[in-house]
Amino acid sequence: MRLLTHNMLSSNIKGVVNGFPLRIEAEKVAEKSVEMNREFLKKMFQKVHWKAFVDASRAMGYTELPEKADSSMLNSDEFLNRFHHALLELHLEEGALVCPETGRRFPVNKGIPNMLLPQEEVLLSIIIC
Amino acid sequence: MASRPEVVAPPEIFYDDSEARKYTSSSRIVQIQATLSERALELLALPDDGIPKLLLDIGCGSGLSGETLTEDGHHWIGLDISASMLNVALEREVEGDLVLGDMGQGLGVRPGVIDGAISISAVQWLCNADKSSHNPRLRLKAFFTSLYKCLSNGARAVFQVYPENIDQRELILNAAMHAGFAGGIVVDFPHSSKRRKEFLVLTCGQRSVNSSVSKGKNEDGESCSDEDSEDEENQTVCISDRHRPRKKQKRNNKNGKGKEWILRKKEQMRRRGNAVPSDSKYTGRKRKDRF
Numbered sequence: 010m011r012l013l014t015h016n017m018l019s020s021n022i023k024g025v026v027n028g029f030p031l032r033i034e035a036e037k038v039a040e041k042s043v044e045m046n047r048e049f050l051k052k053m054f055q056k057v058h059w060k061a062f063v064d065a066s067r068a069m070g071y072t073e074l075p076e077k078a079d080s081s082m083l084n085s086d087e088f089l090n091r092f093h094h095a096l097l098e099l100h101l102e103e104g105a106l107v108c109p110e111t112g113r114r115f116p117v118n119k120g121i122p123n124m125l126l127p128q129e130e131v132l133l134s135i136i137i138c
Numbered sequence: 139m140a141s142r143p144e145v146v147a148p149p150e151i152f153y154d155d156s157e158a159r160k161y162t163s164s165s166r167i168v169q170i171q172a173t174l175s176e177r178a179l180e181l182l183a184l185p186d187d188g189i190p191k192l193l194l195d196i197g198c199g200s201g202l203s204g205e206t207l208t209e210d211g212h213h214w215i216g217l218d219i220s221a222s223m224l225n226v227a228l229e230r231e232v233e234g235d236l237v238l239g240d241m242g243q244g245l246g247v248r249p250g251v252i253d254g255a256i257s258i259s260a261v262q263w264l265c266n267a268d269k270s271s272h273n274p275r276l277r278l279k280a281f282f283t284s285l286y287k288c289l290s291n292g293a294r295a296v297f298q299v300y301p302e303n304i305d306q307r308e309l310i311l312n313a314a315m316h317a318g319f320a321g322g323i324v325v326d327f328p329h330s331s332k333r334r335k336e337f338l339v340l341t342c343g344q345r346s347v348n349s350s351v352s353k354g355k356n357e358d359g360e361s362c363s364d365e366d367s368e369d370e371e372n373q374t375v376c377i378s379d380r381h382r383p384r385k386k387q388k389r390n391n392k393n394g395k396g397k398e399w400i401l402r403k404k405e406q407m408r409r410r411g412n413a414v415p416s417d418s419k420y421t422g423r424k425r426k427d428r429f
């Protein structure tokens with residue numbers, strides 16, 4: 010799973026109000042280089058939750074992203090390279106995603122997070138919503 | 139034809155290791171799913187700006203449908219309830235990110251971030267109550283409500299579905315409308331029992347209902363209207379805007395897929411162990427127009 014996806018996922022236990030961002034526990038991280046597309050990065054920059062993204066990249070062992078970012082930085086190649094690398098080239102292979110509100114762990118195996126909820130958690134959510 | 143898989147067992151049981159492998163190694167299925175996915179992508183009517191989009195593939199299985207999205211240059215996140223299907227997707231090295239999850243439990247995706255969603259041959263599974271605690275109506279509601287939230291304004295979701303009967307189609311459509319979607323059903327080849335395919339085309343938010351529904355296809359590949367039969371079944375189905383979706387297809391044919399795409403595709407086939415001609419300066423070159 011790439012950080013692109015991590016940045017979009019939230020805890021789907023529906024009683025939970027602040028299910029984002031899921032905290033990353035990384036046991037194994039892989040890197041896979043892919044071609045850069047500036048236009049895509051510029052579009053994604055508007056969507057990415059930057060703080061969550063920086064924290065996630067650190068949890069994956071990548072510390073080159075600036076704490077704060079604004080759209081003027083998209084003119085810098087250096088920035089784009091880093092953004093690209095963290096967003097699309099780092100893969101969480103083994104570890105877990107942790108719900109920030111309940112602490113529930115969603116295990117990640119072979120790059121696939123298991124977001125399945127046992128029935129009780131779902132029932133609870135249906136009563137609430 | 140064998141009985142419908144949905145009535146045999148719950149999806150995570152039905153699609154076990156051996157079924158997942160069987161499904162993905164059938165060249166007939168591979169072909170059908172690719173055709174359905176291409177049509178779904180066409181019906182998504184993504185902006186024609188050449189910028190890759192972030193899409194969802196719901197019930198992505200072994201990645202047959204997602205591959206179509208990759209070929210068109212998009213990024214995708216695939217959700218499926220069957221670990222075995224996702225394992226096959228891993229083996230096939232699909233480009234999308236995979237998530238093990240149950241769409242009936244609602245999608246855990248941030249609001250407004252997704253540019254479009256497809257779902258090929260999967261949503262009819264939600265109409266079954268596989269566990270005593272399952273209520274199809276609530277599961278459909280959880281699914282469509284969460285989907286509506288995560289789509290960006292004006293984005294579409296296209297579902298190819300095999301409803302078992304009119305009631306099931308109604309159940310699905312109602313859940314979608316309740317969640318706030320506009321749209322309707324597009325039927326391709328309505329008069330052929332074999333080729334007949336249904337697509338539920340939904341739009342989130344702004345774009346007007348009129349521009350949001352597309353035409354079905356008939357045997358000649360021409361647009362056709364199935365208004366009579368659709369109208370009596372459901373009044374929310376409106377079929378309009380004859381010419382729109384055709385345009386996009388023409389453009390694709392004219393420009394071809396390009397050298398880069400061909401090289402990528404060849405590499406993919408090589409990885410899968412297929413015999414592929416080696417690359418040369420002629421690979422993907424422009425060819426003269428002729429018939």
Ligand SMILES: C[S@@+](CC[C@H](N)C(=O)[O-])C[C@H]1O[C@@H](n2cnc3c(N)ncnc32)[C@H](O)[C@@H]1O
Pocket residue numbers: 149150153171196197198199200201202203217218219220223239240241242257258259260263264
């Ligand atoms: C016929 S396969 C289609 C797979 C893929 N879309 C394709 O075109 O090849 C249907 C898929 O839907 C998945 N599915 C069924 N119910 C589901 C649910 N509640 N949540 C997520 N996926 C589900 C199944 O596991 C299966 O992989």
